Amino acid sequence: MTEEKKDNLFEKKISRRQMLKMTGVGAAGVAIGASGMGGILSAFGRNNAVEEDKTNVKNKVKFYGKNQSGIMTPSQTNIYFASLTVLVKTKAELAQLFKDWTPAAVKLMNGETVGDVTNIMVPPADTGEAVGLDAKNLTLTFGVGPSLFKKFDFGDQKPKELKDLPHFPKDQLQEEYSGGDICIQACADDPQVAFHAVRNLIRIATGRVSLKWSQAGFNAIPMKNGKPETPRNLFAFKDGTENPRDAADADRVVFIQSGESKSWLTGGTYLVARKVQMHLETWDRTALDEQEATFGRHRDTGAPLGKTSEFEAMEIDRKDKNGENVVPETSHVFLAKKANVRLLRRSYSYASGVMDSTGTHDAGLLFISFQKDPNQFIKIQNSLGRMDKMNEYITHRGSALFACFPGVKKGSFIGEALFNTL
Numbered sequence: 461m462t463e464e465k466k467d468n469l470f471e472k473k474i475s476r477r478q479m480l481k482m483t484g485v486g487a488a489g490v491a492i493g494a495s496g497m498g499g500i501l502s503a504f505g506r507n508n509a510v511e512e513d514k515t516n517v518k519n520k521v522k523f524y525g526k527n528q529s530g531i532m533t534p535s536q537t538n539i540y541f542a543s544l545t546v547l548v549k550t551k552a553e554l555a556q557l558f559k560d561w562t563p564a565a566v567k568l569m570n571g572e573t574v575g576d577v578t579n580i581m582v583p584p585a586d587t588g589e590a591v592g593l594d595a596k597n598l599t600l601t602f603g604v605g606p607s608l609f610k611k612f613d614f615g616d617q618k619p620k621e622l623k624d625l626p627h628f629p630k631d632q633l634q635e636e637y638s639g640g641d642i643c644i645q646a647c648a649d650d651p652q653v654a655f656h657a658v659r660n661l662i663r664i665a666t667g668r669v670s671l672k673w674s675q676a677g678f679n680a681i682p683m684k685n686g687k688p689e690t691p692r693n694l695f696a697f698k699d700g701t702e703n704p705r706d707a708a709d710a711d712r713v714v715f716i717q718s719g720e721s722k723s724w725l726t727g728g729t730y731l732v733a734r735k736v737q738m739h740l741e742t743w744d745r746t747a748l749d750e751q752e753a754t755f756g757r758h759r760d761t762g763a764p765l766g767k768t769s770e771f772e773a774m775e776i777d778r779k780d781k782n783g784e785n786v787v788p789e790t791s792h793v794f795l796a797k798k799a800n801v802r803l804l805r806r807s808y809s810y811a812s813g814v815m816d817s818t819g820t821h822d823a824g825l826l827f828i829s830f831q832k833d834p835n836q837f838i839k840i841q842n843s844l845g846r847m848d849k850m851n852e853y854i855t856h857r858g859s860a861l862f863a864c865f866p867g868v869k870k871g872s873f874i875g876e877a878l879f880n881t882l
């Protein structure tokens with residue numbers, strides 16, 4: 461089938477709901493009208509000027525580099541994660557989308573507005589809610605999902621490992637929290653800055669993408685002697701203790717090295733997102749020793765069971781005087797470690813109101829991991845399987861996999877290597 465024919469088929473599949481989204485979320489889009497939208501596009505659309513990382517900005521993470529930001533960057537307090545459906549029909553239009561996002565992403569990470577906000581004759585090019593705030597360590601991480609490669613024929617550039625994750629025991633996934641053609645992970649030390657970034661990137665792409673699902677999340681990061689400590693999840697356990705910490709470790713575990721996948725992914729990584737509901741009410745009725753046996757760590761210190769400090773070695777084979785495992789064989793950490801592979805976890809808690817059916821908290825963890833091969837995640841999740849004691853307290857509700865591009869060189873654009881290989 462020719463690319464045009466495929467494109468036509470795809471066009472026909474666009475639903476009324478998507479059409480409304482394309483026009484700027486229903487009524488709002490209609491209200492802006494054609495002239496207003498033209499003003500927005502002329503203010504920042506198709507503007508591929510090269511923006512620079514500013515050096516005189518407070519709380520600023522660099523946009524340009526070997527790897528994208530938001531992966532090995534120390535965790536910020538907030539995330540706004542967006543999964544998008546692509547509506548454009550040609551690869552040229554898709555490339556243009558990333559070209560348009562590149563200067564905007566640099567500006568957002570500089571703490572600047574994405575365009576002119578002074579012309580009173582048109583809607584302001586930036587939505588404005590981050591004005592007066594600094595860069596708040598905003599990071600933006602872009603990735604592409606397996607479904608994008610079903611819509612566009614990238615030939616042999618599709619990496620074999622970029623495919624939907626398998627079904628795991630106890631999964632109760634919902635389509636409305638799963639999948640997506642493109643992801644934008646915005647993390648910042650301010651919820652409004654993270655949201656503003658995604659909102660404006662989507663606005664720049666009006667008519668070219670629609671929002672499939674999104675999730676806001678938070679972390680509290682205690683400081684000790686000016687240094688960040690491991691944040692606690694909503695079960696109150698330190699989460700992120702065992703993680704790659706330096707660049708050499710990240711190259712072994714997280715970032716794809718030359719020859720390890722398709723060349724456009726060298727310096728990139730795979731992002732797994734899982735929306736995991738945590739049954740807080742059940743957890744809160746569980747005795748502390750049972751809670752600690754669930755994870756295999758002490759709640760207060762984060763130390764491995766039987767030890768006193770957080771970063772002491774986790775020895776899952778250690779026995780007590782009766783020959784029993786000190787770290788229970790059904791504990792989360794025992795099973796995760798038994799898989800004998802590693803990944804980088806960079807998760808955020810969420811609280812999204814009330815579960816309609818039960819009147820309980822709709823809260824949990826937006827689990828995010830980065831790894832150079834999705835199989836690292838798959839092996840661990842399979843090891844957790846049905847055995848993980850934590851299963852009594854959680855339900856996996858959403859799932860997505862994205863291949864995250866390498867970092868951007870000045871003068872280039874996000875994902876350029878994928879389009880250059882064609």
Ligand code: HEM
Pocket residue numbers: 693695697698699700701702703734736737738755757774792793796797802803805824825827837840841844854
């Ligand atoms: C609501 C869901 C989850 C919660 C609350 C949770 C919580 C935790 C906690 C408290 C630890 C111990 C401290 C640490 O090393 O960070 C831990 C370790 C770990 N978790 Fe999870 N986790 C969840 C889901 C997952 C998933 C889905 C995976 C991957 C498939 C995973 C993989 C790991 C790994 C690899 C470790 C480190 C084990 C080691 O010490 O080598 N976790 N998790």
